[in-house]
Amino acid sequence: MKVLLSGNEAIARGAYEAGVRVAAAYPGTPSTEILETIVQYKDINAEWSVNEKVALEVALGAAIAGVRAMACMKHVGVNVAADPLMTASYTGITAGLVIVTADDPDMHSSQNEQDNRHYARFAKVPMLEPADSQEAKDFVKLAFEISERFDTPVFIRTTTRISHAKSIVEFAEPEHRELPHTIKPQFEKYVMLPRNARLRHPQVEERLKKLAAFADEFDRNELILQETDIGIIASGTCYQYAREAFPTKSFLKIAMAYPLPIKKIKYFAGLVDRLYVFEELDPFYEEQIKAMGIAVTGKDVFPVCGEFSPITAQNGIVGSRTHKPDVPSLPALPPRPPNMCPGCPHRGVFYILKQMKVFVSGDIGCYTLGGLPPLNAMHTCICMGASVSGALGIDKALGPNGLGKAVAVIGDSTFLHSGITGLLDIAYNKGTCTVIILDNRTTAMTGRQEHPGTGFTLQGQPTKQLNLPSLCAALGIDHVRVVNPYNLAEVAAALREEIERPEPSVIISQAPCVLHRREYNPPGTPFTVNASACIGCMACLQLGCPALVWHPAEKSGTASINSALCTGCTLCAQICKKEAIQAEA
Amino acid sequence: MQDTKTTNILMAGVGGQGVILASEIVAEAMLRAGYDVKKSEVHGMAQRGGSVTSHLRFGTKVYSPIIPDGEVDILFSFELLETLRYVHMLGAHPLIIVNNQKILPPSVIMGKDHYPDNIPDLLSQYCARVHLVSALDIARSAGNPKALNVAFVGALSRHIDIPESIWHDAIAAALPPKIVDLNIKAFTLARQNQ
Numbered sequence: 001m002k003v004l005l006s007g008n009e010a011i012a013r014g015a016y017e018a019g020v021r022v023a024a025a026y027p028g029t030p031s032t033e034i035l036e037t038i039v040q041y042k043d044i045n046a047e048w049s050v051n052e053k054v055a056l057e058v059a060l061g062a063a064i065a066g067v068r069a070m071a072c073m074k075h076v077g078v079n080v081a082a083d084p085l086m087t088a089s090y091t092g093i094t095a096g097l098v099i100v101t102a103d104d105p106d107m108h109s110s111q112n113e114q115d116n117r118h119y120a121r122f123a124k125v126p127m128l129e130p131a132d133s134q135e136a137k138d139f140v141k142l143a144f145e146i147s148e149r150f151d152t153p154v155f156i157r158t159t160t161r162i163s164h165a166k167s168i169v170e171f172a173e174p175e176h177r178e179l180p181h182t183i184k185p186q187f188e189k190y191v192m193l194p195r196n197a198r199l200r201h202p203q204v205e206e207r208l209k210k211l212a213a214f215a216d217e218f219d220r221n222e223l224i225l226q227e228t229d230i231g232i233i234a235s236g237t238c239y240q241y242a243r244e245a246f247p248t249k250s251f252l253k254i255a256m257a258y259p260l261p262i263k264k265i266k267y268f269a270g271l272v273d274r275l276y277v278f279e280e281l282d283p284f285y286e287e288q289i290k291a292m293g294i295a296v297t298g299k300d301v302f303p304v305c306g307e308f309s310p311i312t313a314q315n316g317i318v319g320s321r322t323h324k325p326d327v328p329s330l331p332a333l334p335p336r337p338p339n340m341c342p343g344c345p346h347r348g349v350f351y352i353l354k355q356m357k358v359f360v361s362g363d364i365g366c367y368t369l370g371g372l373p374p375l376n377a378m379h380t381c382i383c384m385g386a387s388v389s390g391a392l393g394i395d396k397a398l399g400p401n402g403l404g405k406a407v408a409v410i411g412d413s414t415f416l417h418s419g420i421t422g423l424l425d426i427a428y429n430k431g432t433c434t435v436i437i438l439d440n441r442t443t444a445m446t447g448r449q450e451h452p453g454t455g456f457t458l459q460g461q462p463t464k465q466l467n468l469p470s471l472c473a474a475l476g477i478d479h480v481r482v483v484n485p486y487n488l489a490e491v492a493a494a495l496r497e498e499i500e501r502p503e504p505s506v507i508i509s510q511a512p513c514v515l516h517r518r519e520y521n522p523p524g525t526p527f528t529v530n531a532s533a534c535i536g537c538m539a540c541l542q543l544g545c546p547a548l549v550w551h552p553a554e555k556s557g558t559a560s561i562n563s564a565l566c567t568g569c570t571l572c573a574q575i576c577k578k579e580a581i582q583a584e585a
Numbered sequence: 586m587q588d589t590k591t592t593n594i595l596m597a598g599v600g601g602q603g604v605i606l607a608s609e610i611v612a613e614a615m616l617r618a619g620y621d622v623k624k625s626e627v628h629g630m631a632q633r634g635g636s637v638t639s640h641l642r643f644g645t646k647v648y649s650p651i652i653p654d655g656e657v658d659i660l661f662s663f664e665l666l667e668t669l670r671y672v673h674m675l676g677a678h679p680l681i682i683v684n685n686q687k688i689l690p691p692s693v694i695m696g697k698d699h700y701p702d703n704i705p706d707l708l709s710q711y712c713a714r715v716h717l718v719s720a721l722d723i724a725r726s727a728g729n730p731k732a733l734n735v736a737f738v739g740a741l742s743r744h745i746d747i748p749e750s751i752w753h754d755a756i757a758a759a760l761p762p763k764i765v766d767l768n769i770k771a772f773t774l775a776r777q778n779q
C-alpha cells in the first residue's frame with residue numbers, strides 16, 4: 001500500500017513494523033505526531049512521559065528488559081535527556097533502543113536551533129538521518145538492527161522539513177518478535193559503578209571503530225556518480241535541496257550522520273573536481289572531512305544560521321539565480337504574528353501583569369506569546385522550567401529591594417516537566433517568589449496533549465490525576481491559591497497580595513484552553529460594542545484579542561467585536577469604563 | 586534547474602482557515618492520480634493565528650519538500666493580504682487564485698498599520714492571470730461557511746488536469762463521512778463557477 005505520510009507518521013509506522021513494544025515521549029514541535037500516530041498500534045505500549053529524561057529512561061528500561069523501545073523528542077528535549085543518554089551509551093542494551101531527535105532549523109517553533117548531530121559524537125552513538133518519509137520508516141527498522149548488532153542506542157535525526165513534510169511511503173508487514181518472560185541481572189553491563197564503567201568505556205571506543213567500518217559498507221550511504229566537475233556531500237533534506245538544484249552532478253548521500261564513512265568520502269573526493277559539503281546549521285561533516293585532510297567547501301559559501309532550500313545550494317555553488325519576478329515594489333505589509341486565541345484563559349493574567357509593571361520570568365508554551373505587543377508581559381524565555389528557578393535567582397540578586405518586583409509564569413504541563421524542582425528550591429532556600437501556574441488543563445502549544453494533571457493517558461484513558469495545589473503545598477509552599485483568570489479583579493487582588501508577601505507563594509490560574517474539547521464550555525454569547533457609548537479610548541484593545549477591531553475615524557474612532565471570533569470571555573467588557581461592551585442581545 | 590514536470594502550488598492563508606486540510610486534499614488527489622507528491626508546512630508556535638503556508642509539489646519525481654523562490658506555478662491564497670507576502674516567490678508563468686476575503690492582522694486592528702487597498706489590482710501587476718474567488722459565498726450557498734476551504738479547492742481543481750472523481754475520492758478520504766456530501770457540493774459549485 002502506498003500512502004502519503006509525514007516523516008513523523010512514517011517513523012511511527014517504522015516502529016510498528018520493527019516490532020517496537022515501548023515508546024515514550026514528551027510533546028515538542030516538530031516531534032509530537034510520532035507518539036500521536038503510534039497510539040493506533042495497540043501492540044505498542046506508548047506513553048506521554050513527564051519529560052524527555054523520563055521518556056528516555058522508560059525506553060532504556062524497556063530495552064534492558066529485552067523489548068525494542070523508542071524515545072522521541074524535539075532537539076532541546078535531548079538536552080533534558082542527556083544525562084541518561086551519556087551513560088546508556090556505556091551500558092548498551094538487551095533489545096534495540098532508538099532515540100528520535102527532531103531538530104528545528106530556523107526555529108519555526110523553538111527557542112534555539114542547536115544541531116543535535118553533535119550529540120551523536122558526544123555520546124559516541126550512531127545516528128541515522130532520513131531524507132524523506134520512506135527513509136524515515138525504513139531507517140527506524142535499520143536503526144534497531146544497528147542497535148542490536150552493535151549493542152548501542154541509535155539516534156534517528158530529523159528536521160522540521162522531514163518531520164512535517166509528507167511524501168509517499170510503501171508499507172511492509174510488521175516483524176514478529178518473541179517477548180521476554182523475565183529479566184536477568186547483568187551486573188557488569190548495567191551497573192555503572194566506576195569499576196564497571198571503566199570496563200565499558202573501552203568497549204564503547206571499540207564499538208565506534210566497528211561502527212566506522214560499518215558506515216563504509218552501509219549501502220544507504222549512497223554514491224550517485226554522474227557529472228564529476230562538482231561533487232556534493234549531503235544528508236537529510238539538504239540532500240533533496242542540492243539534488244534538485246544540481247540533478248546532473250555527483251552526490252555522496254550520507255544516511256549515517258555519525259560515524260562518517262571515511263573511505264567512501266575519500267573515494268568520492270578523489271573522483272570529483274570540486275567537492276562541496278551542503279549541511280544546515282553547524283559544519284559537522286565539514287570539520288570531520290577537513291580533519292581527514294580533504295579539501296572541501298562548506299560554510300565559506302553556505303550559511304550556518306537558518307534553514308536551507310534548493311536556492312541556497314544554487315547560490316553557494318554557482319551564484320545567484322536568474323529568475324526574479326520583475327515587478328513594482330510592494331506597499332509595506334502589516335505582519336501577522338501568532339497570537340493567543342480569542343478567549344484564551346492566559347490573556348487576562350498578562351493584562352494584569354502588564355498593568356502591575358512587574359518583571360515576568362517566563363517559560364515555554366502558548367503563553368510565551370504574552371511577551372508580544374500589546375501585552376508585552378514576559379521578560380525571559382529560556383527553557384522548560386527556567387521561569388521558576390530564574391525567579392529565585394532574581395529574588396536572591398535583588399534581596400529585599402526586589403520584593404513585589406518579579407514573578408514567574410509557567411504553564412501546567414511545563415511546570416510538571418521541569419518546574420517542580422525549581423519550586424522546591426524556592427521553598428527550601430527561603431525564596432519569596434510568587435509563581436503563577438497557568439493551568440489550562442493541557443499541553444496546548446503542541447496541539448493539546450495529556451499530562452499527569454489532566455487525569456488522562458495518551459490513549460485517553462482515565463488515570464490518577466495529580467492535584468496541583470497539594471503538590472505545591474507538599475513542596476513547602478504555604479500560600480497556594482486558585483484564581484479564575486476570567487475575573488480580572490480577582491487576579492489583580494490575588495497577585496497584589498502574594499507578591500508583596502515576603503514568603504513564597506503559588507497562584508494557580510485555572511481555566512481550560514479554549515480548544516480543549518473535553519473541558520472547555522464556551523460561555524456562548526459573543527459580546528458587542530455599543531458604538532454610541534464607545535468613547536474610542538482603546539483600553540479594550542490593550543488585551544490584544546483577535547476578535548476586537550478598531551475603526552479609525554476623523555478625530556478618534558470606535559472599537560467593535562468580530563462576533564464570529566468572540567467567545568464571550570467577558571475580559572474586554574470588564575476593562576471598558578463606559579460599559580460600552582455587553583453580551584449580544 | 587529542475588525536472589520541468591514538477592508543479593508547485595504555494596498555499597497561503599491565516600491560521601483557522603483550513604489551509605492545511607485543503608493541502609491534504611490536493612496532495613491526496615495527486616497521489617491517487619499517480620504522481621510523486623511532497624508537501625511541507627510548519628506547526629506549533631507558527632500556527633497560532635499567524636500566517637500559514639503549505640508547499641505542495643507534484644510531478645514524476647519531486648526532491649525538495651519546499652518550493653524554491655521564483656518557482657511557484659500557482660499561488661493559492663485564502664486571504665488577500667497573505668497573497669502579497671508571497672508574490673516574490675512566483676515563477677515565470679504563474680497563476681494566482683485568491684479568495685476574496687480580508688482578515689485584519691493585529692497591527693491593523695490596533696489602528697497602527699494600514700491594510701493595503703486594491704489588492705487584486707496590485708496582484709495583476711505581478712501576474713497576468715489572477716482569479717478572484719468568493720469561496721465563503723460559495724460555501725454558504727452549499728450550506729455551511731465552514732466548507733470554505735473545500736470550495737476553494739474546487740476553484741483550484743479547474744487548473745489541474747485530473748478526473749473529477751479523483752477529487753471526490755480525496756475529499757471523502759480527508760473528511761468525516763457526515764460532512765462529505767456538503768463539501769463535495771461546495772467543491773462542485775466552485776469548480777463549475779466562473
Ligand code: SF4
Nearest residue numbers: 341344366444513514
Ligand atoms: S491554544 Fe489554548 S492556551 Fe494556546 S492560545 Fe489558544 S486558548 Fe490559549
Ligand code: SF4
Nearest residue numbers: 545566567569570572
Ligand atoms: S469578550 Fe472581548 S476579549 Fe473576550 S473573546 Fe470576546 S472580544 Fe475577545
